[in-house]
Amino acid sequence: AQSVTQLGSHVSVSEGALVLLRCNYSSSVPPYLFWYVQYPNQGLQLLLKYTSAATLVKGINGFEAEFKKSETSFHLTKPSAHMSDAAEYFCAVKKAGTALIFGKGTTLSVSS
Amino acid sequence: NAGVTQTPKFQVLKTGQSMTLQCAQDMNHEYMSWYRQDPGMGLRLIHYSVGAGITDQGEVPNGYNVSRSTTEDFPLRLLSAAPSQTSVYFCASGDLTGGSGNTIYFGEGSWLTVV
Numbered sequence: 001a002q003s004v005t006q007l008g009s010h011v012s013v014s015e016g017a018l019v020l021l022r023c024n025y026s027s028s029v030p031p032y033l034f035w036y037v038q039y040p041n042q043g044l045q046l047l048l049k050y051t052s053a054a055t056l057v058k059g060i061n062g063f064e065a066e067f068k069k070s071e072t073s074f075h076l077t078k079p080s081a082h083m084s085d086a087a088e089y090f091c092a093v094k095k096a097g098t099a100l101i102f103g104k105g106t107t108l109s110v111s112s
Numbered sequence: 113n114a115g116v117t118q119t120p121k122f123q124v125l126k127t128g129q130s131m132t133l134q135c136a137q138d139m140n141h142e143y144m145s146w147y148r149q150d151p152g153m154g155l156r157l158i159h160y161s162v163g164a165g166i167t168d169q170g171e172v173p174n175g176y177n178v179s180r181s182t183t184e185d186f187p188l189r190l191l192s193a194a195p196s197q198t199s200v201y202f203c204a205s206g207d208l209t210g211g212s213g214n215t216i217y218f219g220e221g222s223w224l225t226v227v
Contacts, residue, residue, distance in 0.1 A: 006154075009152065034216070042220075043202065043218050043219065043220045043221050044155075044202065044218045046215065046216075049215065090154060090155065092216075094216070097162060098162075099143075099145050099157050099160040099168075099170060100145065100157075100204065100206075100216050101157065102147070102154045102155040102156075102157075103154055104152065104153060104154035105152075105154045
């Protein structure tokens with residue numbers, strides 16, 4: 001069965017600092033991988049997705065993620081954090097023909 | 113284009129009552145699913161469907177029932193509501209083709225409180 005592990009339920013950074021949110025997946029076949037963001041009391045917004053094209057995926061709001069098969073990882077990064085990036089971030093994995101499975105989420109706090 | 117529509121947005125139920133959360137999509141997607149979101153637990157899969165007439169259980173199916181009689185609709189039924197089912201529920205849909213078409217779309221969520 002496929003699964004997703006997000007390392008760190010809370011990450012705190014200063015404004016302008018590097019954002020790194022970690023995600024490792026388990027899947028018997030190459031999966032599709034996603035990062036979603038959720039702002040308080042809102043729904044889910046897709047940040048970016050990996051679908052076996054380029055291993056470095058660029059998303060919205062300056063975020064990007066790199067698919068590393070050897071490490072089974074899909075970490076999310078942003079070079080310079082902004083106050084508006086404070087939110088909860090979810091990594092998710094999906095194989096063709098099956099359901100989307102989420103990690104438990106990482107809450108990002110950004111301080112000035 | 114309405115996308116994924118969930119109703120109701122807010123609902124308060126008494127223990128033991130039954131209700132149905134509605135989910136409809138207008139994108140002709142084969143895949144639809146229901147999740148519940150609880151603090152610290154992420155989104156947990158309740159049930160999903162890969163086409164009309166086909167449903168399968170997810171991680172937390174107990175106390176919930178689904179059916180998929182049409183491509184557009186995927187209702188979630190709470191058979192006898194319990195306080196443990198107090199949660200935010202999200203419906204999602206997507207196509208099942210490979211490549212860049214694998215975007216999953218989410219509804220805005222339904223806030224359910226069972227007292």
